[in-house]
Amino acid sequence: MDFDYAKDSKEQRPYEYYLKTYQEIDPKEISERTGFFYDEEKKVFTVVFMGSTYEISFPDYKISHKEDEKGVYPLEEAMNAKIFMVRYLSEKAKAPSSGKFLTYREVPWGEVYFRQFQGRCLMRLAFSYGNKLEAFKKVMTAMGAKPLEQGDCAFELEFMEGFFIRLILWEGDDEFPPSSQILFSDNFAVTFAAEDLAVAGDICINMMKAVERKLS
Template sequence: MAVDLNYEKDSKERIPYEHYLEVYQNADPKEISSRCDVPYDAEKQEFTVSLMGVSYRISWPEYNVFHIGDDGSVSPIIGWYPLEKKPNAKILVLRYLTEGGAAPSTGKFLTYREIPWGEVYFKQFQGRCLFRLAFGFGGKLDAFREIMERVGAQAISSGDVGYELEFMKGLFVRLILWAGDDEFPPSAQILFSDNFPAAFTQGEDMAVVGDVTIDMLKALAAK
């Protein structure tokens, strides 16, 4: 799918997208492949990148994106392909490819407040992600379970319901829900594997990870 985001001239996403696209187009694809641990086919000039259980072919230098079926063909897997259409997902992956890098996790998970700059932006993250997850699915735990199972997430023993999802290769998020009761409203927590700060250098990136993940939940809940 060709890059056609239909940005308005004053779009807050247009300028960063164009900036990171220029960096990407002038980068060495072999260096990107090595630094980010993503396969690169030099003959086809394509990376293969995984996002939330879906593999995508990403061309270089054009940054055209196509999702890949299990047999290698272009066919649906889960029916939600943000990297083809969503500007925030496109910019996030561009930032990873141009500035981030693969690093092993120790197995520890971090709250948003524990990541660099997380304390500064916590209120925004709380509204954009934690409240949205809690009030979107705190009363729909069965629907939440069904979606997480559908995308291959692993159940964990946290909260009333919790799952661990591989967001990108080697980068895991944990989504945890508490249903609430007559006295307390539903609540949520999102945890990030401790290699996220190596992959993404800004606290805003992890908020976008939360946005993209919750967008996926809402899209699949509607199917």
């Protein structure tokens, strides 16, 4: 599957850094901190990422998926997703959500980085699907997302176990271009930095486009 993420050589250095950190941690500690089940016999973590189940080996960080109807597995193929996950395993911890959702501006440092997030995620989502609501519905349904009564069309997607993203679209017309909003469950702000949330949005949109190609 061809994911349209940037193949930037700068990604290799952080990947190697977090991979080394991951390999030096006790897998039981990782399991307790993240909530991911660790099979000591097989030496793998079981992870659900955007509705697909993966096994991640320890310590070599080999990722394999369990086949499902989507047939799109970014955690196995996209470097930004691999870095996101190995970083989570290396230094982050699962946090509960209160049920509240936040805009990007509401998370710490979100106001500072909002312009980048706007171009990287909000405008990209709006101009990819704001005038293709039926395609948006098909893609989100295929990804196992839950429809919401917001905007002209909206869905809630479980990005990772316990972490939810809401994608909301307003259709464009002759006077106004399409627009979008992306909301994050409030535990994102506890666990991740603002830049991580932009990466999460980027990973979501990349997967949406890959699923759309598969469906067409």
